[in-house]
Amino acid sequence: MSEAGGAPTSELELRGVIHSYGRQPVLTGVDLEVPAGSITAVLGASGSGKTTLLRVVAGFEKIESGMVRLGGVVVDDGRHAVPPERRRIGYVPQDGALFPHLKVAANVGFGLGRRADRRAVSQLLELVGLSGLERRYPYELSGGQQQRVALARALAVEPAVVLLDEPFSALDAAMRASVRRDVANILRERGATTVLVTHDQDEALSMSDRVAILRGGRIVADARPEVLYRTPVDADMATFLGEANLLPGTVEGGGVVSTGLGRLVLQEGAVQADLGSQVTVLVRPEQIEARTRNAAPAGGGISGHVEDRAYFGHDAVLRVTTARGDPLLVRITGPGAPSPDADVLLTVRGQVMAWKKQN
Amino acid sequence: MALATPTLRRSRRRAPRVLAVISTLVAAALLVPLVFLVLEAAHSGWDSVMHLLLRRLTRVLLVNTVELAAAVSAACAVLGTGAAWVIERTSVPGRRVWAVLVVLPVAIPDFVVGYSWHSIAPSVQGLPGATLVMSLALYPLVYLPVAAALRRADPAEEEVARSLGLGPLRTFMSVTLRQVRPAISGGCLVVCLALLAEYGAFEIVRFQTFTTTIFAQLKLGFDPAGASGLSIVLVLIGMAVLAGEAGVSTRGRLARSAGQAAPMPARRRLRPLHAAGSSLSMAVLAAAGLGVPIGTLVYWMAASHATTLPGGSIWSALAHTAGYSAAAALIATVLALPVALLSVRFRSPAAIVLERSTYVVQSLPGIVVALALVYFATHYAYGLYHSAPLLVAAYAVLFFPLALISVRTSVAQAPRQLEEVGRSLGRAPLSVMARVTLPLVAPGLAAGFCLVFLSAVTELTATLLLVPTGVSTLATQFWAYQSATSYGAAAPYAVAIVALAAVPGYLLTTWFDRRPGFNP
Numbered sequence: 001m002s003e004a005g006g007a008p009t010s011e012l013e014l015r016g017v018i019h020s021y022g023r024q025p026v027l028t029g030v031d032l033e034v035p036a037g038s039i040t041a042v043l044g045a046s047g048s049g050k051t052t053l054l055r056v057v058a059g060f061e062k063i064e065s066g067m068v069r070l071g072g073v074v075v076d077d078g079r080h081a082v083p084p085e086r087r088r089i090g091y092v093p094q095d096g097a098l099f100p101h102l103k104v105a106a107n108v109g110f111g112l113g114r115r116a117d118r119r120a121v122s123q124l125l126e127l128v129g130l131s132g133l134e135r136r137y138p139y140e141l142s143g144g145q146q147q148r149v150a151l152a153r154a155l156a157v158e159p160a161v162v163l164l165d166e167p168f169s170a171l172d173a174a175m176r177a178s179v180r181r182d183v184a185n186i187l188r189e190r191g192a193t194t195v196l197v198t199h200d201q202d203e204a205l206s207m208s209d210r211v212a213i214l215r216g217g218r219i220v221a222d223a224r225p226e227v228l229y230r231t232p233v234d235a236d237m238a239t240f241l242g243e244a245n246l247l248p249g250t251v252e253g254g255g256v257v258s259t260g261l262g263r264l265v266l267q268e269g270a271v272q273a274d275l276g277s278q279v280t281v282l283v284r285p286e287q288i289e290a291r292t293r294n295a296a297p298a299g300g301g302i303s304g305h306v307e308d309r310a311y312f313g314h315d316a317v318l319r320v321t322t323a324r325g326d327p328l329l330v331r332i333t334g335p336g337a338p339s340p341d342a343d344v345l346l347t348v349r350g351q352v353m354a355w356k357k358q359n
Numbered sequence: 360m361a362l363a364t365p366t367l368r369r370s371r372r373r374a375p376r377v378l379a380v381i382s383t384l385v386a387a388a389l390l391v392p393l394v395f396l397v398l399e400a401a402h403s404g405w406d407s408v409m410h411l412l413l414r415r416l417t418r419v420l421l422v423n424t425v426e427l428a429a430a431v432s433a434a435c436a437v438l439g440t441g442a443a444w445v446i447e448r449t450s451v452p453g454r455r456v457w458a459v460l461v462v463l464p465v466a467i468p469d470f471v472v473g474y475s476w477h478s479i480a481p482s483v484q485g486l487p488g489a490t491l492v493m494s495l496a497l498y499p500l501v502y503l504p505v506a507a508a509l510r511r512a513d514p515a516e517e518e519v520a521r522s523l524g525l526g527p528l529r530t531f532m533s534v535t536l537r538q539v540r541p542a543i544s545g546g547c548l549v550v551c552l553a554l555l556a557e558y559g560a561f562e563i564v565r566f567q568t569f570t571t572t573i574f575a576q577l578k579l580g581f582d583p584a585g586a587s588g589l590s591i592v593l594v595l596i597g598m599a600v601l602a603g604e605a606g607v608s609t610r611g612r613l614a615r616s617a618g619q620a621a622p623m624p625a626r627r628r629l630r631p632l633h634a635a636g637s638s639l640s641m642a643v644l645a646a647a648g649l650g651v652p653i654g655t656l657v658y659w660m661a662a663s664h665a666t667t668l669p670g671g672s673i674w675s676a677l678a679h680t681a682g683y684s685a686a687a688a689l690i691a692t693v694l695a696l697p698v699a700l701l702s703v704r705f706r707s708p709a710a711i712v713l714e715r716s717t718y719v720v721q722s723l724p725g726i727v728v729a730l731a732l733v734y735f736a737t738h739y740a741y742g743l744y745h746s747a748p749l750l751v752a753a754y755a756v757l758f759f760p761l762a763l764i765s766v767r768t769s770v771a772q773a774p775r776q777l778e779e780v781g782r783s784l785g786r787a788p789l790s791v792m793a794r795v796t797l798p799l800v801a802p803g804l805a806a807g808f809c810l811v812f813l814s815a816v817t818e819l820t821a822t823l824l825l826v827p828t829g830v831s832t833l834a835t836q837f838w839a840y841q842s843a844t845s846y847g848a849a850a851p852y853a854v855a856i857v858a859l860a861a862v863p864g865y866l867l868t869t870w871f872d873r874r875p876g877f878n879p
Contacts, residue, residue, distance in 0.1 A: 058779070110786075157784055
């Protein structure tokens with residue numbers, strides 16, 4: 001699924017890239033275009049070949065066939081590969097990989113060579129919010145600081161493309177969100193073309209302009225985050241991108257599908273199926289409203305019973321069983337979430353996604 | 360999962376051929392002594408070798424060895440564990456001083472310890488004498504791993520035991536001791552390997568073991584068949600011990616949740632009487648292990664002052680010892696680099712076998728390596744017999760595992776990923792090598808050099824058999840005077856050995872510890 005957009009020329013392009021370790025194939029024909037100045041997340045489960053994809057772009061691995069183009073230049077065509085040091089890429093690996101024997105200033109200035117004057121280095125450190133830490137050793141920094149130094153070091157060489165390999169997975173949850181936001185802002189400010197590899201769908205959806213899904217060694221979807229979340233290509237991807245209720249449904253006329261939650265309106269991009277055919281319907285937990293009977297407005301809804309409730313403060317997730325026995329996840333925001341054991345009425349907001357039933 | 364993938368990926372990558380070829384050659388060179396040992400035995404005929412092995416003598420030697428190993432291991436376990444517990448887990452007064460003093464005996468060659476006790480108390484001999492001398496010389500080999508294990512052990516386990524109603528003594532017996540048991544048994548196995556290889560100290564206290572018998576058969580009886588037969592037995596025992604050690608080190612992992620810094624275990628507050636008792640026992644240990652050897656050396660230096668001043672020859676002996684040791688240290692360290700790179704970066708089954716096979720050398724006593732090289736020289740290269748290259752080769756083979764351990768540790772500090780980052784920042788491979796890899800590996804190379812140098816300086820057995828004609832080293836001169844009971848004349852040479860070995864020892868303990876960024 002490729003989305004037509006008004007994107008400018010792509011800074012990085014992969015065509016039919018095939019790579020394997022020994023006899024084990026890892027990339028089986030990757031096609032990907034990264035628009036200039038965008039942040040593109042490559043999202044995939046572990047073992048899907050995400051890191052290999054980055055290593056191919058960086059030039060640490062040579063491809064067997066296909067083509068990798070950086071800027072206007074083909075850097076690997078399966079026969080000849082440009083070495084990493086001549087690709088102008090900024091590579092930020094998982095744990096930062098700072099040079100442990102060099103101080104922060106020397107780490108940041110590593111790629112600058114003779115141009116590494118003190119001002120250039122301190123400007124970069126200011127950019128990542130670490131002014132004054134020039135004389136520290138990496139082991140004297142926190143995980144988040146190390147990650148930002150690694151970013152400054154990568155940006156120092158003014159790379160054509162910045163590659164981030166699961167850059168936040170080593171940070172603890174509390175720090176991850178803020179470092180993530182800072183890094184995204186820095187990259188946007190610089191207008192750096194960025195590829196971010198991750199297995200964390202929150203990270204992919206929240207940080208990037210585009211999300212590409214890597215599965216079985218190829219890119220199976222590539223779109224803006226909100227499009228991908230709303231219209232995933234199949235049920236697997238729907239659950240991979242977030243919590244999902246998958247319900248059986250029957251297609252009725254006029255873009256309507258009938259389910260255990262009543263008659264729901266199909267959205268654009270959903271299945272075009274014959275009248276009466278069986279489909280799988282995706283209803284996200286936040287699309288469902290649950291109200292206790294006496295608080296419910298007139299017009300009713302489907303009745304259900306709250307089994308239990310996981311309360312998160314900003315919202316809560318209910319496990320609800322409908323009268324027909326379908327289990328559902330329902331996300332409730334704001335005050336007044338129904339308590340466990342309550343009887344509720346369920347209504348669905350907005351349109352829903354559906355695919356032909358897989359046998 | 361994020362942790363598992365890099366290892367997998369590394370194992371799939373193929374090692375450069377040069378690296379594999381060099382490493383294979385190094386491993387082959389290290390195992391050559393074993394080949395010559397078997398060749399020599401075959402040369403004299405297996406029948407006669409078997410006949411020699413079934414003599415009463417072999418049984419006597421076996422019994423002696425087992426008795427000594429049992430006695431010394433037990434003594435070292437008690438002394439080493441006790442000292443480690445007092446120093447790491449109690450508030451004994453002056454514990455920082457004791458922590459240094461109880462380790463220092465490791466720097467004094469065993470034959471010097473034997474010499475010091477026997478020269479002031481000739482009754483120190485036989486099995487009791489050998490046990491006393493070797494226990495005092497070797498207990499730091501148990502103390503060091505046990506102290507480290509006590510620092511690492513999770514205090515929560517002890518706290519849980521106390522909360523479940525166990526008293527301090529039962530907690531120590533059932534929890535603490537179990538936590539450090541792998542360290543104790545590992546240390547004791549290293550002690551056993553050292554006992555199998557020792558020659559000088561046993562010769563001095565007149566205790567007959569495999570090494571002393573092999574030496575006598577070579578030098579006096581000139582019985583190479585008997586010597587090689589006994590050597591094969593000695594090597595087999597050594598390999599059994601080494602196999603036991605490998606078993607301990609893989610089984611004895613201490614479980615603890617990853618990524619958490621260990622909280623410091625609480626120290627036991629000692630009551631004044633207990634504190635005095637603990638201090639006294641530390642003082643006795645330090646006096647016996649360190650005070651006696653040093654005191655004796657000082658005494659003999661002073662007593663001999665008038666008669667045997669160290670003449671000009673001590674300086675030439677010092678120069679020879681330093682020269683041979685430095686050459687061996689350089690060779691061993693340089694050759695350890697490809698093996699370490701192969702085993703860390705390309706962890707294929709073949710690479711692991713290759714690495715392990717080089718550690719087998721640890722079970723080869725100096726006398727066995729020397730014997731094999733003598734056989735090689737007399738049969739294939741007579742020009743090398745009693746030449747400097749052969750002695751240097753013996754040192755390099757004997758102490759290669761020490762070099763490999765240090766170099767391997769620092770190669771692991773310089774992961775491939777850092778080189779990749781360096782290249783992505785626009786640096787050519789050679790520049791990355793000079794600015795990233797070498798600075799990270801250099802401390803390990805230096806540490807490996809120091810360890811091999813220190814060990815070669817204090818080596819006696821192989822030196823006596825292989826020393827170049829017309830040359831004397833510190834060890835051979837010391838031995839010549841000591842054998843003639845000229846204790847006063849021998850003392851300066853022992854002092855020179857300890858002093859020369861102290862230089863790299865000092866560097867190892869101070870300089871490398873303070874390098875920033877290398878603390879695991």
